[in-house]
Amino acid sequence: MAATEKKSAAPASKRNATLSVDSKTVEFPMYDGTEGPSVIDISKLYSDTGYFTFDPGFMSTASCESKITFIDGDKGILRYRGYDIDVLAEKSDFLEVSYLLLNGELPNAQESKEHIRKIKNHTMVHEQLHFLYRGFPRASHPMAVMAGAAASLAAFYHDSLDVNDPAQRELSAYRLIAKMPTLAAMAFKYSIGMPFIYPQNEMNFSENFLHMMFATPCEKYTVNPVLARAMDRILTLHADHEQNASTSTVRLAGSSGANPFACMSAGIASLWGPAHGGANEAVINMLREIGDVSKIPDFIKKVKDKSSGIKLMGFGHRVYKNYDPRAKVLRQTLEEVLGELGKIDEPLLKIAIELERIALSDEYFVERKLYPNVDFYSGIIYRAMGIPSKMFTVLFAVARTAGWIAQWKEMMEDPKNKIGRPRQLYLGAQQRSFIPLEKR
Numbered sequence: 001m002a003a004t005e006k007k008s009a010a011p012a013s014k015r016n017a018t019l020s021v022d023s024k025t026v027e028f029p030m031y032d033g034t035e036g037p038s039v040i041d042i043s044k045l046y047s048d049t050g051y052f053t054f055d056p057g058f059m060s061t062a063s064c065e066s067k068i069t070f071i072d073g074d075k076g077i078l079r080y081r082g083y084d085i086d087v088l089a090e091k092s093d094f095l096e097v098s099y100l101l102l103n104g105e106l107p108n109a110q111e112s113k114e115h116i117r118k119i120k121n122h123t124m125v126h127e128q129l130h131f132l133y134r135g136f137p138r139a140s141h142p143m144a145v146m147a148g149a150a151a152s153l154a155a156f157y158h159d160s161l162d163v164n165d166p167a168q169r170e171l172s173a174y175r176l177i178a179k180m181p182t183l184a185a186m187a188f189k190y191s192i193g194m195p196f197i198y199p200q201n202e203m204n205f206s207e208n209f210l211h212m213m214f215a216t217p218c219e220k221y222t223v224n225p226v227l228a229r230a231m232d233r234i235l236t237l238h239a240d241h242e243q244n245a246s247t248s249t250v251r252l253a254g255s256s257g258a259n260p261f262a263c264m265s266a267g268i269a270s271l272w273g274p275a276h277g278g279a280n281e282a283v284i285n286m287l288r289e290i291g292d293v294s295k296i297p298d299f300i301k302k303v304k305d306k307s308s309g310i311k312l313m314g315f316g317h318r319v320y321k322n323y324d325p326r327a328k329v330l331r332q333t334l335e336e337v338l339g340e341l342g343k344i345d346e347p348l349l350k351i352a353i354e355l356e357r358i359a360l361s362d363e364y365f366v367e368r369k370l371y372p373n374v375d376f377y378s379g380i381i382y383r384a385m386g387i388p389s390k391m392f393t394v395l396f397a398v399a400r401t402a403g404w405i406a407q408w409k410e411m412m413e414d415p416k417n418k419i420g421r422p423r424q425l426y427l428g429a430q431q432r433s434f435i436p437l438e439k440r
C-alpha cells in the first residue's frame, strides 16, 4: 500500500457483541451498514480466543465492505449503487450501468460520451489472439475458450498490469468491458466454423455484440433493434450481484495482487458451474429433458426424491427467498422477444410457465422458498434469438465482467485490502511415523 494512501475509516462501532467461551468473555465491535444486516467484527477472535469461526459456504459471513450492490433476499430487492434493478433495466442501458458500477454515480452527458468513447476505443483484440482460438478444438465448450482468452489478455496488454497504478487499473477495466463481447462472439463463430466478425464502433454495445455474433462477411446484417434492446436489458440484469461465488473468486484472486485479466479468468471458471452461472444452460437442458407439459408431474416427483440428485434448475437462491427481481423483468422481456420473433408458441416456454406454476404452488418448494431465479428465463430468450445453449453462460460472463471489475477496483482501492487466506477445521490424521514401502 502506498505510504501516501490514508487508511479508510472503519465503519463506526456503536455497540459490541459479547462471546463467552471457556469461562472467558470477549467483546467484538459491531458495525451497521446503510442497508441490510449489521456485522460482528470477529477479526480478533482467533488472537483473543484461539478459536476460528466455522461457516462452510459463508452462509453468515460478510467478506468485505462494499458500496456497489445491495440485495434484500426476503423482499426481493436488488439495487446497483442505490438504483432499483427494474428501473435501471427500463430507463438505463448496459454501458451506462457499467459506468455506474465503476464510479458510483450515473454519468452526465459529457461523462457518458467519454465513457462510450473509451469503451469503443478498446473493442478489438490483438490479432495474435486469433491463433490462440485456433489452438482449441472447434467443439470446445466456449467457457473453456473464454477462461483461456481472458487470462491471455495479460500476455498482450502489459501497459495495464500494474494493479497499484490507478490509471492502469482504469485502463484494464475499459479493456475488459470492451473486449469480452468480442471474445465471446469469436468463441461462438469459432465453434461453428465461421470467420470472426470485427467490432463496428458506430453501433451501440448490444447491437455490436449481436452483429459480431450473427453477421457474416458475405452480406450486410441488420440487427433487430427489439432484440438489441432485449439483449442490453439482459446484460444490465446480469451485471452485478454482490458477493456471489464468481465475484468472491475474483476478489480472492485479486487479493494476492494478481492482474485483472487473470482475475476475470478465475471469475469465468467459477461462473461456469451449474449451481451458479451454468444454471441457464442447465435450465434449457432440463426443459428439453421434460419434453412435454404432461411429463412435469413425474419430473417434480424426481426432484422431491433427494436420492435422484435432480434439482429444479433455475429455481432457488442462496440469498433470494422471494422472487428474484431479475426473473420478473426477464419474464416480460421473454414475451417481448418471442412476440417479435413470432415464437410465442415456443414449446419450452409452455413447459417453463407450467413448471413455474406448479412449483410456486407445491408445498415442497414453497416451504423451502424456492422461486425462479435469474437463470430460469434467460435461456429461453437466448434460444429464441438463435444463441446455442453452450453460449448462455458466456453471455452471463460478458455482463458480469462489469460487476467483477467494479468489485475488483473497489477492493484494490481499499487501503485495508489484504490477501484473503481462510483457515479450516482440520479432521485429518494426527502425527504418525513414515512406513517404508517394503513394510506396507
Ligand code: SDX
Pocket: 240, 241, 243, 244, 245, 274, 275, 276, 277, 279, 303, 310, 311, 312, 313, 314, 315, 316, 317, 318, 319, 368, 370, 373, 374, 375
Ligand atoms: C446464480 O449468488 C448469486 O447471487 C448467484 C447469482 C448471481 O447473479 O451471481 O444470482 C446467479 O447463480 C443463480 C442460481 C442459479 N443456480 C440454479 O438455479 C441451480 C439450482 N439451484 C440450487 O442449486 C440452489 O438453489 C442454489 C445453489 C442456487 C442455492 O443453494 P443453497 O442456498 O445452498 O440452498 P440449499 O442447497 O441449502 O437448499 C436448501 C433446501 C435443500 O433442501 P433440504 O435439505 O432443506 O430438504 O432447498 C433445496 C435443497 O435440497 N433446494 C432445491 C433447489 N435449490 C435448493 N431443491 C430442488 N431444486 C432446487 N433448485
